[in-house]
Amino acid sequence: xxxxxxxxxxxxxxxxxxxxxxxxxxxxxxxxxxxxxxxxxxxxxxxxxxxxxxxxxxxxxxxxxxxxxxxxxxxxxxxxxxxxxxxxxxxxxxxxxxxxxxxxxxxxxxxxxxxxxxxxxxxxxxxxxxxxxxxxxxxxxxxxxxxxxxxxxxxxxxxxxxxxxxxxxxxxxxxxxxxxxxxxxxxxxxxxxxxxxxxxxxxx
Amino acid sequence: xxxxxxxxxxxxxxxxxxxxxxxxxxxxxxxxxxxxxxxxxxxxxxxxxxxxxxxxxxxxxxxxxxxxxxxxxxxxxxxxxxxxxxxxxxxxxxxxxxxxxxxxxxxxxxxxxxxxxxxxxxxxxxxxxxxxxxxxxxxxxxxxxxxxxxxxxxxxxxxxxxxxxxxxxxxxxxxxxxxxxxxxxxxxxxxxxxxxxxxxxxxxxxxxxxxxxxxxxxxxxxxxxxxxxxxxxxxxxxxxxxxxxxxxxxxxxxxxxxxxxxxxxxxxxxxxxxxxxxxxxxxxxxxxxxxxxxxxxxxxxxxxxxxxxxxxxxxxxxxxxxxxxxxxxxxxxxxxxxxxx
Numbered sequence: 001x002x003x004x005x006x007x008x009x010x011x012x013x014x015x016x017x018x019x020x021x022x023x024x025x026x027x028x029x030x031x032x033x034x035x036x037x038x039x040x041x042x043x044x045x046x047x048x049x050x051x052x053x054x055x056x057x058x059x060x061x062x063x064x065x066x067x068x069x070x071x072x073x074x075x076x077x078x079x080x081x082x083x084x085x086x087x088x089x090x091x092x093x094x095x096x097x098x099x100x101x102x103x104x105x106x107x108x109x110x111x112x113x114x115x116x117x118x119x120x121x122x123x124x125x126x127x128x129x130x131x132x133x134x135x136x137x138x139x140x141x142x143x144x145x146x147x148x149x150x151x152x153x154x155x156x157x158x159x160x161x162x163x164x165x166x167x168x169x170x171x172x173x174x175x176x177x178x179x180x181x182x183x184x185x186x187x188x189x190x191x192x193x194x195x196x197x198x199x200x201x202x203x204x
Numbered sequence: 205x206x207x208x209x210x211x212x213x214x215x216x217x218x219x220x221x222x223x224x225x226x227x228x229x230x231x232x233x234x235x236x237x238x239x240x241x242x243x244x245x246x247x248x249x250x251x252x253x254x255x256x257x258x259x260x261x262x263x264x265x266x267x268x269x270x271x272x273x274x275x276x277x278x279x280x281x282x283x284x285x286x287x288x289x290x291x292x293x294x295x296x297x298x299x300x301x302x303x304x305x306x307x308x309x310x311x312x313x314x315x316x317x318x319x320x321x322x323x324x325x326x327x328x329x330x331x332x333x334x335x336x337x338x339x340x341x342x343x344x345x346x347x348x349x350x351x352x353x354x355x356x357x358x359x360x361x362x363x364x365x366x367x368x369x370x371x372x373x374x375x376x377x378x379x380x381x382x383x384x385x386x387x388x389x390x391x392x393x394x395x396x397x398x399x400x401x402x403x404x405x406x407x408x409x410x411x412x413x414x415x416x417x418x419x420x421x422x423x424x425x426x427x428x429x430x431x432x433x434x435x436x437x438x439x440x441x442x443x444x445x446x447x448x449x450x451x452x453x454x455x456x457x458x459x460x461x462x463x464x465x466x467x468x469x470x471x472x473x474x475x476x477x478x479x480x481x482x483x484x485x486x487x488x489x490x491x492x493x494x495x496x497x498x499x500x501x502x503x504x505x506x507x508x509x510x511x512x513x514x515x516x517x518x519x520x521x522x523x524x525x526x527x528x529x530x531x532x533x534x535x536x537x538x539x540x541x542x543x544x545x
Contacts, residue, residue: 013454032277036268041457042492044263058264062271069275131257153220154255157491157531160222175217182216186251 017081024072036065039082042156043089049151050093052140060096064089086156087166090148097144138188146181149174207234211241215248221530249538256499260460344403347393366390399437408432409445435470443469447480450497456490463496467503474509482515485522485536491529498522498532502539516543 012020012034020031043064047057067088068075075084139147148167152158158166160174167174211234217223218231235245367390374384397404408428432442443466450462463484466477481504484497501519505511511519522536 029275029277032275033268033272036271037455039456040263040268041260041455041460044267045261048261049258054261054264058267061263062267062274065271066274128257131254132259135255135258154252154531155258155492157495157529159530160220175222178220178222179213179216182219182248182251185255186247189251189254190247 018077021072021075021077021081024069025075029069032065032069035068035081039085040065042082043085046086046151046156047089047093049139049155050090050144050148051096052136056093056096060089060092063092067092080162083158083162083165086152086158086162090166093148094144134189135185138185141188142181142184146177146184149177150181150185153178208238208241211235211238212244215245218245219248219252219534221534259464260457262457262461347395399431400439405439405441409441412442412445412449429465429468433465433468433470438470440476443476447476450480450493451483451487456493459484459488459490459493460496463493463500467500471507471509474504478504478509478511478515482518485532486518491532494527494529494532495535498535498539502535502542505539505542511543516540 012031015023015031015034017035017038020035023031024035040061044057044061047060047064048054051057051060064085068085071088075081139151142150145167149163152163152166153160160171160178163174164171167177211231214223214227214231218228221228223231235241368387370386370388372384372386374386376382376384395403395407399405399408408431411424412428428442431437432439446462446465446469450459450466453459453462463481466480469477478501481497481500485494485501488494488497498519501511501515519536519540523533523540527533527536
């Protein structure tokens with residue numbers, strides 16, 4: 001019994017995403033743990049950056065994998081599993097943000113939900129921790145659509161075509177969102193020759 | 205729209221290599237010839253780099269537990285773990301022993317030179333009289349030893365609710381009344397030393413490479429990371445342990461964390477760091493890990509590190525469309541552009 005279970009777990013590590021999903025689609029949820037181990041890190045980090053709230057990101061991550069099992073038959077084996085998982089997660093995050101009670105009212109709310117620099121990464125240099133906070137604040141200023149696009153592009157390395165699929169919009173729209181987001185990020189992080197201080201004040 | 209406006213509009217897209225080849229070329233030409241746009245481009249590049257200072261966040265363990273529970277999948281427990289149950293009559297002894305163990309942190313510490321394991325008297329008096337049970341040996345002790353003992357060498361009282369696993373029962377000769385029981389049993393050790401003591405370094409390396417079994421995992425790993433990023437504690441064995449985690453761990457989150465940890469190590473242990481990063485850049489199937497690795501290599505170059513020919517060749521191949529991920533290609537090109545001839 002024990003050997004059999006261990007072998008099954010070991011074998012799953014060598015299966016492709018498509019093979020694991022085929023098992024799930026056949027009604028056997030035993031690959032769930034392996035799929036979770038492979039992608040929960042990326043899914044959680046995406047949700048955390050998108051929502052700026054650890055608790056909500058935990059809920060979104062958990063719910064995304066539940067939906068993956070529940071709606072496994074909707075998964076098209078030719079697509080990347082990550083793209084599908086990001087789509088599910090993005091939908092959950094958008095639903096969360098749509099609920100008026102959960103929407104941060106201003107940047108002060110954001111600061112409440114974000115971990116402090118020492119709390120998040122105590123071993124990093126002072127400069128890195130400072131930058132970390134500045135980036136968190138700057139991301140908070142973006143619209144949800146811009147933040148979704150820039151987080152998937154910058155932190156998950158997805159192509160604009162993949163982001164368009166996840167966001168349910170055209171590639172052109174993704175380019176515009178990333179452009180606007182980067183403009184805002186640049187102003188917030190670098191300041192500008194004219195008005196740089198003003199921009200920084202907006203996000204602090 | 206002036207040429208400068210058009211070029212600036214394309215800059216965010218240039219960062220992610222999303223411009224078509226013709227427009228990319230024109231944009232670069234303009235940036236080289238226009239001082240204002242050149243400054244603007246530098247600002248974008250720096251913004252992009254600062255954005256990279258957001259570290260990966262670890263998924264809290266309870267999320268997986270909740271997911272598996274909600275999905276109706278019980279977390280798998282090792283099948284060969286036999287929970288140890290105390291007879292009710294010994295409950296009070298065990299409670300007292302638990303206090304002793306929690307306070308002193310020394311469980312099952314026997315003198316291996318003694319003929320028999322000495323049982324620790326489990327009374328509350330021990331707590332006040334001697335909260336810490338320390339042992340001092342002339343010869344170094346092994347903390348992972350194998351013992352073969354006769355039954356009468358072991359006290360029948362098991363204290364501290366140890367976990368027993370990997371149990372084998374062999375009754376070799378049915379005609380006699382002898383049986384052999386073999387098992388692994390958890391024990392509690394408390395080791396005091398400096399981060400530079402070889403045994404502490406080795407324990408730390410073991411924790412890194414076996415973090416699945418380390419409890420509490422996060423604190424232990426965090427301590428190793430913080431302690432050995434201090435130049436005073438630079439140790440190639442720790443760098444090698446992170447490197448092995450980067451190149452061998454099956455979980456991408458752990459590999460990404462390993463890149464971050466390697467990047468924070470002091471320059472004195474740069475060789476295993478660089479080798480592991482280049483291996484990850486060449487072979488890691490996950491683009492997020494390759495992104496982190498190429499960023500770390502680019503940072504090494506920026507800080508003045510000299511890269512060997514293999515590393516430079518790998519960066520060149522990655523920059524020249526070999527990597528499927530555009531960001532990896534851009535960062536590889538950036539690292540190459542910073543290498544001094």
